[in-house]
Amino acid sequence: MTTVKEIVHHIEAFAPPSLAEDWDPIGLAFGSYDQEVNKMMIALDLDAKTLKEAQENDVDFIFTHHPPIFGSLNTLNEHDTRRKEYIELIKSNISVYAAHTNIDAAENGMNDWLIHALSLEGPIEVLDVTTETSYKLLVLYTPLEDADSVRNALHKNGAGQVGNYDNVSYNSRGTGRFTPNEKAEPTIGQANEAEQVLEERIEVLVPESLIGRIIQTIYEVHPYEEPVFHLFDIGKIEKKYGLGRVGSLAEPTTIHDLIERVKQAYNVPFVRHANLDLEQKIKKIAVLGGSGEKYYKKALEKEADLYITGDISYHGAQDMIRDGLPFIDPGHFIENIFVEKMTKEIIKWSEAENWSLEITPSTKQEDVFKFR
Numbered sequence: 245m246t247t248v249k250e251i252v253h254h255i256e257a258f259a260p261p262s263l264a265e266d267w268d269p270i271g272l273a274f275g276s277y278d279q280e281v282n283k284m285m286i287a288l289d290l291d292a293k294t295l296k297e298a299q300e301n302d303v304d305f306i307f308t309h310h311p312p313i314f315g316s317l318n319t320l321n322e323h324d325t326r327r328k329e330y331i332e333l334i335k336s337n338i339s340v341y342a343a344h345t346n347i348d349a350a351e352n353g354m355n356d357w358l359i360h361a362l363s364l365e366g367p368i369e370v371l372d373v374t375t376e377t378s379y380k381l382l383v384l385y386t387p388l389e390d391a392d393s394v395r396n397a398l399h400k401n402g403a404g405q406v407g408n409y410d411n412v413s414y415n416s417r418g419t420g421r422f423t424p425n426e427k428a429e430p431t432i433g434q435a436n437e438a439e440q441v442l443e444e445r446i447e448v449l450v451p452e453s454l455i456g457r458i459i460q461t462i463y464e465v466h467p468y469e470e471p472v473f474h475l476f477d478i479g480k481i482e483k484k485y486g487l488g489r490v491g492s493l494a495e496p497t498t499i500h501d502l503i504e505r506v507k508q509a510y511n512v513p514f515v516r517h518a519n520l521d522l523e524q525k526i527k528k529i530a531v532l533g534g535s536g537e538k539y540y541k542k543a544l545e546k547e548a549d550l551y552i553t554g555d556i557s558y559h560g561a562q563d564m565i566r567d568g569l570p571f572i573d574p575g576h577f578i579e580n581i582f583v584e585k586m587t588k589e590i591i592k593w594s595e596a597e598n599w600s601l602e603i604t605p606s607t608k609q610e611d612v613f614k615f616r
């Protein structure tokens with residue numbers, strides 16, 4: 245068994261809330277961080293089908309991509325179908341947490357999943373850069389016997405992630421010396437007696453957005469009354485976060501062939517596309533999951549030959565065609581990749597943490613649009 249808080253802790257290390265857009269109501273929408281979780285479900289949306297699925301499976305916690313409450317909520321009565329779902333949810337004692345634009349922007353999150361599904365090649369760029377995170381180098385000293393648990397806690401909270409490598413640290417051993425005064429309550433040693441302890445020096449990179457959380461973690465897990473650590477500015481390593489990605493195909497491909505590839509990669513029966521030359525060859529592609537029409541000028545700036553995004557409107561399509569940007573609209577539901585990818589990720593966390601937690605991907609939700 246685990247708690248909502250424990251699971252959310254991992255989600256937020258994966259997709260820091262600071263990456264979310266300002267307008268986005270991410271976070272815990274229903275329930276309590278203290279709720280115990282035996283069964284959790286992962287779903288793209290909270291809708292009538294996923295709610296029923298959760299109730300039938302005795303799920304305590306639902307993790308969704310789209311926040312279930314988007315607008316303001318002035319009343320909560322049963323005479324509105326959406327609100328009735330909220331009431332059902334509360335009565336069923338189900339907590340719901342959403343990670344939305346922070347998952348979109350996160351490294352190895354939504355837009356990376358989508359671009360990798362198409363087998364686009366590097367260099368992969370961010371389409372709309374919203375956050376540039378600089379890193380700090382954390383240097384921390386801990387008694388040898390506590391080094392593993394302190395290091396693990398730092399990693400668990402998002403420190404030491406470098407590109408495709410997790411749990412990256414440099415460690416060396418040495419002697420720590422200190423003399424506690426009368427007011428001190430030392431874990432090791434006595435007042436007014438010089439002490440020396442075999443210690444490990446742990447060095448890890450910490451993104452600036454996680455500094456507060458990491459410092460809090462140090463005070464929680466370090467055995468000393470006064471943990472000694474330093475944070476060094478290494479401003480040169482900057483990481484760009486944001487929505488959408490731009491990448492290239494290994495070989496130039498016609499729009500016609502690309503459409504088939506998109507249908508396969510995203511498992512959709514149909515796409516909508518611009519009324520342009522289907523034999524035109526495409527190399528560089530911009531991808532943005534969800535509704536990305538308003539970012540199409542960014543795709544032009546990045547010199548993308550084609551833009552893949554959902555929810556393209558009639559007038560938006562006209563604008564793109566006028567500006568010479570072919571597009572493919574595979575629909576918003578391609579974001580359902582969230583369910584498969586996050587399920588895998590959470591199973592990994594659960595195994596590492598020894599949670600006895602049943603993790604079920606939602607299987608009942610389907611695209612709201614049907615095609616004939």
Ligand SMILES: [Zn+2]
Nearest residue numbers: 533534535579
């Ligand atoms: Zn979406």
